Amino acid sequence: MTKMKKVSRRQFLQASTxxxxxxxxxxxxxxxxxxxLGTPATVSEVTHWIVIHPDDRVVIRIARSEMGQxxxxxxxxxxxxxxxxxxxxxxxxxxxxxxxxxxxxIWGSMSTGGSAGxxxxxxxxxxxGAAAREMLVSAAATQWNVPASECTVANGTITHAKSKRxxxxxxxxxxxxxxxxxxxxxxxxxxDWKIAGxxxxxxxxxxxxxxxxxxxxxxxxxxxxxxxxxxCPVFLGKLKSVDTSAAEKMRGVKxxxxxxxxxxxxxxxxxxxxEALKKLKIEWDGGQNxxxxxxxxxAMLKEGLDDPKxxxxxxxxxxxxxxxxxxxxxxxxxxxPYLNHCTMEPxxxxxxxxxxxxxxxxxxxxxxxxxxAAASEASGLPLEKCEVHKMMLGGxxxxxxxxxxxxxxxxxxxxxFAGKPVKLLWSREEDMQHGxxxxxxxxxxxxxxxxxxxxxxxxxxxxxxxxLALLRPEAIQKGIDFTxxxxxxxxxxxxxxxxxxxxxxxxxxPVGFWRAPGLQNSFYRECFIDExxxxxxxxxxxxxxAMLKEGxxxxxxLEAVAKAAGWGTPPPAGVGRGIAMSDGFGSYTxxxxxVSVDPKGAIKVHRVVFAIDSGYVVNPDxxxxxxxGNVIFNMGQLYEANTVKDGRIVESNFNDFPLxxxxxMPKVETVFASTGGFWGGHGEPGAMCVVPAILxxxxxxxxxxxxxxxxxxxxxxx
Amino acid sequence: MVKLNVNGKAHSLDVEDEMPLLWVLRDELKLAGTKxxxxxxxxxxxxxxxxxxxxxxxxxxxxxxxxxxxVTIEGLARPGLTRxxxxxxxxxxxxxxxxxxxxxxxxxxxxxxxxxxxxADIDAAMTNLCRCGTYARxxxxxxxxxxxxxxSKKA
Numbered sequence: 001m002t003k004m005k006k007v008s009r010r011q012f013l014q015a016s017t018x019x020x021x022x023x024x025x026x027x028x029x030x031x032x033x034x035x036x037l038g039t040p041a042t043v044s045e046v047t048h049w050i051v052i053h054p055d056d057r058v059v060i061r062i063a064r065s066e067m068g069q070x071x072x073x074x075x076x077x078x079x080x081x082x083x084x085x086x087x088x089x090x091x092x093x094x095x096x097x098x099x100x101x102x103x104x105x106i107w108g109s110m111s112t113g114g115s116a117g118x119x120x121x122x123x124x125x126x127x128x129g130a131a132a133r134e135m136l137v138s139a140a141a142t143q144w145n146v147p148a149s150e151c152t153v154a155n156g157t158i159t160h161a162k163s164k165r166x167x168x169x170x171x172x173x174x175x176x177x178x179x180x181x182x183x184x185x186x187x188x189x190x191x192d193w194k195i196a197g198x199x200x201x202x203x204x205x206x207x208x209x210x211x212x213x214x215x216x217x218x219x220x221x222x223x224x225x226x227x228x229x230x231x232c233p234v235f236l237g238k239l240k241s242v243d244t245s246a247a248e249k250m251r252g253v254k255x256x257x258x259x260x261x262x263x264x265x266x267x268x269x270x271x272x273x274x275e276a277l278k279k280l281k282i283e284w285d286g287g288q289n290x291x292x293x294x295x296x297x298x299a300m301l302k303e304g305l306d307d308p309k310x311x312x313x314x315x316x317x318x319x320x321x322x323x324x325x326x327x328x329x330x331x332x333x334x335x336x337p338y339l340n341h342c343t344m345e346p347x348x349x350x351x352x353x354x355x356x357x358x359x360x361x362x363x364x365x366x367x368x369x370x371x372x373a374a375a376s377e378a379s380g381l382p383l384e385k386c387e388v389h390k391m392m393l394g395g396x397x398x399x400x401x402x403x404x405x406x407x408x409x410x411x412x413x414x415x416x417f418a419g420k421p422v423k424l425l426w427s428r429e430e431d432m433q434h435g436x437x438x439x440x441x442x443x444x445x446x447x448x449x450x451x452x453x454x455x456x457x458x459x460x461x462x463x464x465x466x467x468l469a470l471l472r473p474e475a476i477q478k479g480i481d482f483t484x485x486x487x488x489x490x491x492x493x494x495x496x497x498x499x500x501x502x503x504x505x506x507x508x509x510p511v512g513f514w515r516a517p518g519l520q521n522s523f524y525r526e527c528f529i530d531e532x533x534x535x536x537x538x539x540x541x542x543x544x545x546a547m548l549k550e551g552x553x554x555x556x557x558l559e560a561v562a563k564a565a566g567w568g569t570p571p572p573a574g575v576g577r578g579i580a581m582s583d584g585f586g587s588y589t590x591x592x593x594x595v596s597v598d599p600k601g602a603i604k605v606h607r608v609v610f611a612i613d614s615g616y617v618v619n620p621d622x623x624x625x626x627x628x629g630n631v632i633f634n635m636g637q638l639y640e641a642n643t644v645k646d647g648r649i650v651e652s653n654f655n656d657f658p659l660x661x662x663x664x665m666p667k668v669e670t671v672f673a674s675t676g677g678f679w680g681g682h683g684e685p686g687a688m689c690v691v692p693a694i695l696x697x698x699x700x701x702x703x704x705x706x707x708x709x710x711x712x713x714x715x716x717x718x
Numbered sequence: 719m720v721k722l723n724v725n726g727k728a729h730s731l732d733v734e735d736e737m738p739l740l741w742v743l744r745d746e747l748k749l750a751g752t753k754x755x756x757x758x759x760x761x762x763x764x765x766x767x768x769x770x771x772x773x774x775x776x777x778x779x780x781x782x783x784x785x786x787x788x789v790t791i792e793g794l795a796r797p798g799l800t801r802x803x804x805x806x807x808x809x810x811x812x813x814x815x816x817x818x819x820x821x822x823x824x825x826x827x828x829x830x831x832x833x834x835x836x837x838a839d840i841d842a843a844m845t846n847l848c849r850c851g852t853y854a855r856x857x858x859x860x861x862x863x864x865x866x867x868x869x870s871k872k873a
Contacts, residue, residue, distance in 0.1 A: 068814030068850045201810060208815030209803045211751025211791030215816060218750035226745060251734065269733075270754075271741035344755050344763060344816040344849050394753070394816030395849050428756045621810055629813055629851030654760035654847060663841040665853035 044173035046135055047181055048106050049079060049128040051093075052173035056156055058085045061095045063107035064117040065366050066204060067396030068629075069683040070622030071117035073202040077618055078122055081196040082129030082188060085169060086156040092203055097368040098387040110368040113401045113513055115585035115681020118618055122679055130185035132176070139175035140167050190616055190676065199621030204392065216364030216391040217348045221421040224350070225254055227413050228274035229426060231262040231434050234286030234647035235508050239263060243281035250276040257413045264413050270425055289508040290647040297507050297644060298335075301442035304463030304503025305333075311479035313462075313489035317497030319448075322457035326448030330535045332528055334445070335708040336520040337641035338509055339438035340651075342659060345394020346431040347406035351375070351414035352421035359386045359411065360421075364393040366401035374404035378411035397633075398513035402471040403436050432657060433649040436512025437642055439465040439484070443524045448497070453536030455547065458495045460488045462521070463503040465511045479504060483513070487521035487582060487688075492554045493529070493547040509644060515633065516584065516684035519691075523637075523709075526580035526692035531705060540579050540696065541567055553613050553675060554583055557590040560673040561611035565592035575606060576701025582688035587614040587680030588673075591689035593666075595697035601715030605635060605664070605694055611671040614680035620672065623682045627670040630686030636660045637691050639714040720780045724749070725793025735781035739773075740764045742780040743790060751791035751819050755847065762846030765820035766790050772827040772843075791819035794826065802826050805859045813850035820846045825860050834864045 043059075045051050051059040060079045066072035076092050095107040108121060133153060140158040141148035144165055152159050156169045190197065207214050232238060242263050244256045252272035257264040263282060267273035304310075323329055349363040359379050365371040371388040379386065388407075393400060410424040426434070441464035448457030466481040475481075480502050482489065488500040516522075533543035541562050548555045558581050562568070571577050574596045581590040594607040610627045617623055636659055643650045651657040695706045704716050711717070720737075722729045724747060731746055743749045743766070752775060755763030759774040766775045767789040794800050799807070802822050812818045821844070828835055828843040835843070840857050848856070 068812075070813070199810075201807065202812075205807050205810065205812055205815070208812045208818055209799070209806045209822070210795060211749075211819045213750040215750075215753075217754070220748050220750065269737075269741060269745040271737055271745070342849055344761065344814070344847065345753070346755075393814060395814045397849070425754070428758075625810060625813055625852070625855070628854050632851035632853060633849065653758055654756050655758060659761075659847050659849060660851075660853075661847065662844045662853040662856060665851070665857070668854060 044177040046132040046173055046177045047128045048103070049125060050083065050132045052169050054170045054173070056086065056089050056168050056170035058083065058090050058156070058169070060090060060092050061107065062092045063095045063100070063110045063368070064121070065110070065112040065368070065390060065393060065396065067112065067366060067393035067400070069117070069626060070202055070619060071112070072204060073200065074118050074618040074622060075121065075125060076203060077196045077198070077200060078118070078125050079129040081193055082126045083133050084153045084155070087195050087200065089156065090203070094368070094390040096387065097372040097390070098384070100369065101372065101383045111370070111401065112366040112396070113398060115587070115683040115685060119586050119679035119681050126187050127185055130187055131181040134182050134185050135176040135179045136169050136172055138179055139172040143167070143172065143175065196618050197616070197620075199619060202622060208392070214392040215345055215394050216350070216362060217345050217394065217425055219350045219362040219391065219423060221350065221352065224421040224423055225266050225268060225417060226270040226273050227257070227264045227266045227410070227422050227424040228270060228277045229262050229264040229409060229424060229430055230277055230280065230282060231430060232284045232286070233433060234284065234290050235510055236289055237261070237284050237286040237647070240283040240285040242283070246279040247276040250279065255416060256280070257416050259412055262409060264409070264424065266413065266417060266422060270423075274427055286647045292508055292647045293645050294643045297440060297509070298442070300505045300507055301440065301463035301503070304505040305442060305444050305461050307503055310461065310501035310503050312499060313480045313482070313485035313502045314498060314500040316495070316499070319457045319459040319497040319499035322497035323446055323448040323459060326457060327451045328449040328535065330447045330449070330532050332445055332531060332707055334443050334524040334527065336441055336523065336637075337643065337710065338440045339514060339637065339640055340432055340435040340642050340657065341395070341397040341399035341514055342432070342657065343393070343395030343397060343399055346426040346428055348423065348425045349407045349410035350421055350423040351410040353379070353414055353418040355419055357385060360389065361387070361407060361410065362389040362391055363407055363410070364391050364400055365404070365407070366393065366396045366398070370402060370404050371407050374407040375411050378408040379415065397515040398517065399436060401513060403512060428654070429652045432652050435642070436510045438514030438520070439467065439511040441484070441520055443521070445524065445528045447528070447532045449532070449536055453538055455495050455532060457497040459499045461501045461503065462488065463505050465506045465509070466504045467511050467513060467517060469504065469506055470511060471513070483517040485521070486518040486584065487525050491525065492549075492552055492583060493544070494549060495547065508647070516687035518584070519688045522580065522582040522688040523691040523695070526582065526689065527695050527705070527707070530578070530692070530696040530699065544579075544581055553588040554581055554590070556675065557581065557588045557611040557613050557673050560671050561590040561592050561609055564611065564669060564671045565609040567592060574701070576697040576699070578693045578696025578698070578700055580689035580692035580696060584688055585681040585684045586678070587612055587682065587685040589685045589689055591693040593693035593697045595694055595701060597698055597702050597716050601717060603638060603694065603698060603716060605666040607667045607669070608690070608693065609669045609671065610686055610689070611673045612682070612685055613673045613675050614682055614685070615674060615676055615678040617672050617674055623672070624670045626682045627686040628668045631668050631690055632660045632665050634687050634690035635664060635694065637709055638694070639710045641710045721784050722780060722788060723786070724788045725790060731780070733780060736779045739766065739775035739778045739780045739783060739788070743775065749790050749792050753816055753819060755817065760847070761817070762820045762824060763817050765823040765846065767823055767827060770827065770830060772824045791822065794822065800826065801863050802829065805863050809855055809859045809862060811852050811855040811859050813852055817846055817848045818852070821848065821856055825856070825863070829860065829863055834866065835860060
């Protein structure tokens with residue numbers, strides 16, 4: 001922990017409150033952190049994560065975003081646990097990206113993805129809580145002139161038993177905040193947790209249940225205008241011309257913004273903006289991609305698989321030789337389509353160029369730092385003159401992290417209406433057709449078995465557009481994008497000769513981090529292993545276990561899920577069971593699905609049992625919710641696809657991109673097989689096994705092997 | 719002029735007759751609890767009650783509900799939270815929460831029409847989309863409000 005300079009902290013609090021506070025209170029905008037602190041003189045920033053009020057209220061700062069995954073509450077639980085405060089007096093506020101920049105990134109990463117919110121910040125957050133506790137105790141001990149070691153603390157109350165004195169955090173916070181934070185405060189053994197590890201209710205739920213304006217799309221500001229946007233339907237295409245004459249005359253229209261790749265109408269009401277947008281006569285120049293289609297993309301991927309000179313993401317032994325001499329070879333090709341994230345809240349961002357030369361942005365973002373960088377880049381203003389108010393997200397799933405396209409657009413639009421806030425909201429059609437899609441991919445797998453059925457060789461070839469090439473090119477190593485090769489390149493199965501080749505074939509459709517990036521590989525690997533197990537005449541569970549080292553945590557979750565699901569016992573009549581296993585995002589997971597298929601081929605998922613070892617579980621109920629959500633979210637993969645024609649996405653709304661509904665929701669049972677000693681995620685791990693567990697169950701009950709998604713006509717074909 | 723009664727309050731609004739109720743609520747009356755999700759009555763995020771019936775406000779012209787009683791999520795809790803809202807909190811139904819105003823409006827209407835809804839009733843009435851996947855808890859919460867299962871949290 002760094003030494004803090006008390007004077008600058010006070011100045012910081014005053015400045016922050018002056019900048020954001022008045023506005024936020026006046027219009028009840030749930031903006032950033034310091035907006036709601038109250039009078040600077042009365043609150044104490046004990047550490048940069050913890051602010052304590054004289055009446056003992058504790059405000060915990062959250063640097064990551066809340067998009068439904070629940071980590072806002074989980075992060076607060078971890079801090080509160082070490083702080084030993086009264087949980088009923090805890091509230092949270094988002095750390096301000098602007099102050100973050102000014103204070104040299106004091107709150108660490110703001111990125112909220114990769115199921116990393118808790119697992120990559122738990123240590124410094126817990127230490128901050130523990131440090132604050134020690135500082136508060138020390139302040140009380142000094143006041144009482146007793147050794148700190150004689151003081152005890154519980155629920156925000158400090159006690160010196162010998163002298164029968166008590167005080168509360170609120171009373172000593174001001175003194176405590178002047179102390180230097182201890183560098184290595186002692187952390188609790190998770191066995192002693194009282195707040196963390198409990199299913200406390202999520203802190204933000206009451207506001208959401210009351211319909212309070214907490215989302216990006218809810219922002220209301222004085223004199224605010226509304227924008228609706230039309231982007232070039234062919235990705236990477238440009239605006240050629242636009243006839244705005246009809247739109248300009250429409251009621252409420254304040255202006256039309258033309259940019260190289262989009263047109264936006266700005267009006268006094270979003271519906272009016274959107275109606276006028278429909279009246280624009282736009283000519284686009286799709287360029288060379290205007291003839292791309294799902295067929296040309298498939299051909300591109302297939303060509304990748306046929307490329308003899310692919311870089312290897314894994315190369316153990318000699319797969320080619322082992323396959324050549326194998327007693328039996330199993331071979332299969334699998335395919336998955338592009339998929340939109342379909343957050344229920346479409347992309348939205350409000351930008352306001354203020355008279356004092358600053359820019360404020362309100363948006364639903366998975367990364368406040370990425371948003372402030374986007375605002376700075378799009379406006380040309382230095383970071384210090386920009387602020388981003390992090391709002392609750394109406395879903396994220398990876399869409400609102402790296403790209404920040406909608407933030408840049410809102411800044412470009414608002415710049416033409418300087419002095420007035422402009423809220424950009426994409427129509428659902430724009431959202432569906434301008435995503436950063438889960439990449440389509442084609443994978444060919446070959447397994448070589450010896451005479452006993454043991455897998456002695458595995459060779460996988462993956463053709464898949466690279467997310468990293470588009471969004472984080474610096475992370476590509478030797479031609480390998482690990483988000484495209486994972487699950488094969490890091491498979492825990494012990495196979496003597498194991499090769500994984502990667503064909504990076506990018507195409508023009510933007511790809512992005514879609515909940516559990518690379519999860520299609522779990523579908524491929526785990527269904528293929530199932531095929532191989534059946535070809536070897538082995539039980540799919542036993543076959544997997546035989547390929548896993550003793551002590552491998554993957555074994556433990558497989559065994560846990562099998563036990564909970566009753567693997568090996570007869571399933572209900574007409575029902576098949578499928579099993580799958582995948583590790584990722586710091587956790588180990590396995591799943592069993594119970595499925596029936598009606599005579600028309602329609603799949604019904606009855607029951608899903610999910611086992612996860614994430615080391616620790618900070619909020620069991622929130623983690624169960626993630627498991628439940630992951631199951632139904634990914635069941636949509638059975639019939640969802642974004643297809644391409646004339647260079648553009650064909651699907652436009654939920655009528656032609658159907659999301660699962662309540663009648664499809666199966667019973668989900670979550671087993672926490674926590675072994676401790678490490679920290680894994682929960683937002684994405686539950687996604688990986690859903691498709692393979694279900695499709696393996698489909699095979700068990702029908703004998704039909706589904707190798708390509710979506711299901712043709714939504715059913716298992718004859 | 720479009721005359722509306724929203725959450726018990728009368729409004730006279732100078733808006734186009736065809737402006738959907740959703741956008742009158744959100745952008746004219748600044749009642750942002752009702753959400754836009756699709757604009758074509760597919761997702762139900764915009765569900766409000768009109769004379770007690772669940773209506774998809776994104777495809778309902780404001781003028782068509784003149785003289786009727788419109789209730790939005792902001793007007794549901796009067797006074798205090800309704801049982802649906804309380805149960806939603808107790809059972810931890812929302813994840814991101816964006817679709818939940820629509821969910822609660824639809825559930826409120828369902829429970830008013832059928833105080834003890836069956837699973838089939840719930841499937842038929844709760845056609846709202848939730849991308850986070852809160853469906854199991856929505857169902858459980860509706861049953862709990864109906865008094866069919868205890869609204870207690872799982873251990």
